Amino acid sequence: SSAASDVYKRQMLLDPKAQALAENFAGQWLNLRNLDDIKPDPQQFKSFSDELRSDMKRETFTFFNAVVAEDRSLLDFLNADFSFVNERLARHYGIDGVRGDEFRRISLQSVNRAGILTQASILTLTSNPTRTSPVKRGKWIMENILGTPPPDPPADIPDLAVTQKVAPELPLRKQLEIHRQDASCAVCHREMDTLGLGFENFDAIGRWRTRGESNETIDASGLLPDGTSFEGPDEMRAALLKNPDRFVGTVAEKLLTYALGRNLESFDMPAVRGIVREAAENNYRFSSLVFAIVQSTPFQMRMPQS
Numbered sequence: 001s002s003a004a005s006d007v008y009k010r011q012m013l014l015d016p017k018a019q020a021l022a023e024n025f026a027g028q029w030l031n032l033r034n035l036d037d038i039k040p041d042p043q044q045f046k047s048f049s050d051e052l053r054s055d056m057k058r059e060t061f062t063f064f065n066a067v068v069a070e071d072r073s074l075l076d077f078l079n080a081d082f083s084f085v086n087e088r089l090a091r092h093y094g095i096d097g098v099r100g101d102e103f104r105r106i107s108l109q110s111v112n113r114a115g116i117l118t119q120a121s122i123l124t125l126t127s128n129p130t131r132t133s134p135v136k137r138g139k140w141i142m143e144n145i146l147g148t149p150p151p152d153p154p155a156d157i158p159d160l161a162v163t164q165k166v167a168p169e170l171p172l173r174k175q176l177e178i179h180r181q182d183a184s185c186a187v188c189h190r191e192m193d194t195l196g197l198g199f200e201n202f203d204a205i206g207r208w209r210t211r212g213e214s215n216e217t218i219d220a221s222g223l224l225p226d227g228t229s230f231e232g233p234d235e236m237r238a239a240l241l242k243n244p245d246r247f248v249g250t251v252a253e254k255l256l257t258y259a260l261g262r263n264l265e266s267f268d269m270p271a272v273r274g275i276v277r278e279a280a281e282n283n284y285r286f287s288s289l290v291f292a293i294v295q296s297t298p299f300q301m302r303m304p305q306s
Contacts, residue, residue, distance in 0.1 A: 019065055019068070019069070021068075022061075022064050022065050022068045023061055023064070023065070024258075025254075025255060025258050026060065026061060026064040027061075028254075028258060029144060029251070029254045029255075029258075030060065030116065030121075030122065030144060031125060031140070031144070032057055032060060032061075032121060032125070034125055035053060035056065035057055035121055035124065035125045036053070038053075038124055038125060038127070038129075039129055040124065040127070040129055040130075040204055040205050041129045041130045044130055044204075045204065045205050047092065047205075048205050051088060052088055052089070052092060052205075053124075055085075055086060055088055055089040055092075056089065056119070056120040056121040056124060056206070057121050058084075058103060059083060059084050059085060059089060059103070059119055059120070059121065060116060060119050060121045060122070062084040062103055063080070063083050063084055063116065063119070064077075064116075066082075066084070066105075067080075067286055068286050071285050071286055071287045072285065072286060073283050073284045073285055073286075074247070074248050074251055074279070074284040074285075074286060074289060075241060075244055075247070075248075075284055076115065077115055077116050077247075077251070078114075078115040078116070078117065078145075078237050078240055078241060078247060079114055079115050079237060079241060080108075080114060080115050081107060081108045081109050081114055082105055082106065082107055082108060083105075083106060083108055083113070083119065084103045084104065084105055084106070085098055085103065085104070085106055086098065086100065086101050086102060086103050086104070087099050087100055087101065088101070089120070090106070092120060092205075092206070092207060093111065093113070093120070093206075093207070093208075094111075094207070094208065095111060112201070112208050112233075112234075114233075114234070114237060115237065117141075117145070117199070117233060117236075117237065118199075118202065118206075118233055119206070120205060120206030120207075121206075122140070122206075123137075123199065123202045123203075123204075123205070123206035124204065124205050124206050125140070126139075126140045126196075127203075127204035127205070128204065129204075130204070131204055131213050132199070132200060132202070132203060132204050132213075133196065133204075134192070134193050134195075134196030134197045134199070134200065135192050135193060135196060136196065137195070137196035137199050138191065138192030138193055138194070138195035138196030138197075139192050139196075141195045141196070142191065142192060142195065142225075144250065144254075145240065145247055145250060146225065146246060146247070146250060147246070147249060147250030147253055148225065150191065150192060191223075191225050194222035194223040195222055195223075195224070195225075195236075196222075197219070197220060197221070197222045198220050198221070198222040198230060198232060198233055198235075198236045199220070199233055200212060200218045200219070200220045201218050201220050201232060201233070202233075220232040220233070222236065224236070224239050224240070226243075228242075244280075244284065245276050245280065248276050248279055248280070248284050248289070249272060249273070249276045251289065252272050252275045252276050252279070252289060252292075252293070253272055255289065255290075255293060256268070256271070256272060256275065256293050256296070256298065256299070259293055259294075259299055259302075260298060260299065260302050261302075264298075268298050271296045271297050271298050274292070274296065275289065275292040275293055275296055278291075278292035279292055
């Protein structure tokens, strides 16, 4: 029966192996392993520490595990109004009333955050040591949320740092506009920059701010690749959620890649579309994605490990 099947799914997701999968897959999908290599400028970001870095990572893993264990909708990765913090991370976020090193679940309803896109781990991971990087943030969104990674830049393209040396007093948005004047840069940067600029209200270690590095008022407007305009991360998330199959399809591709241990090929794409259709019928619950992957042709026909 359907009820028995649901109970089985819940038991499966609470299994320690499922928790290990969540941690390994989350680390791979969200590039969280790279957070250890990020070194924010200690003069500029005096509150940053190895302990805070560890807290950032733990928030994302704990949140991911909650989505899995509670069999929540995959759309909660974008839109959840809760997360997990301890006192140090709560202070980083400007949240009062959290004491001690223990992580606990909190509501984000009165905070300028929701889902993984506004977690400090992701925002720090996609920044430079001294400032935010709309380019890195936009590229991360294209790769991990929209499933449309940009091509590698041509080898002879000057770095954005060249533009910044020429016009250091200009706000970052203006510097990026100058950089895009090179036609070969504009192709990719037009999408990456406008996506990443939607998160300019978060500094290079994920703290909320209203003024940028040049003390300018933050302009967090941007465009999705389909031309939808947005103002800040809330509107971007709302726009992404209007086309949930795009995001769920990306997660399905990433999880199927993880499950198969190989990159996907064009002949795998019909199976991915089928997985998304099956997940949609069950409100995109995590278990429905896992079951659809396990029952898919690529997974059923995978080569046994020698």
